[in-house]
Amino acid sequence: MDNRLMIVRVSYDDEAGVWFTTGGDIPGLAAEADTIEALVKRLPGMVMDLFEVNGFSFGDDIQVGSEISLEIIAHASARVRLPVAA
Numbered sequence: 001m002d003n004r005l006m007i008v009r010v011s012y013d014d015e016a017g018v019w020f021t022t023g024g025d026i027p028g029l030a031a032e033a034d035t036i037e038a039l040v041k042r043l044p045g046m047v048m049d050l051f052e053v054n055g056f057s058f059g060d061d062i063q064v065g066s067e068i069s070l071e072i073i074a075h076a077s078a079r080v081r082l083p084v085a086a
Contacts, residue, residue: 003067006047010039012076019074026050040072 006025013020019039020032031046033039047070 003069005069005071008043008047008070008072010036010072010074012036012074022075024073028054036072036074043070043072 008024008026008029009022010019011022012018018032018034019036021029021039026047028050029043029046031039031042033042047068
């Protein structure tokens with residue numbers, strides 16, 4: 001069975017306290033959630049809805065019954081203050 005890998009990039013907005021999509025292989029995908037786990041759980045349904053609404057086609061290399069894998073690449077950063085030793 002064929003399997004198409006699609007990338008979804010997500011980042012954390014520290015000020016808003018949410019994870020959100022920032023790009024990837026799926027045009028129009030815009031989602032956010034309080035946790036990365038919640039966002040990952042929402043993505044498959046949102047992606048399928050987007051494909052259905054937009055008539056997204058994979059071309060001739062993907063057949064009905066094939067699978068799509070989403071690879072979620074997450075970016076987060078933190079700033080930590082350290083005391084300077086004398």
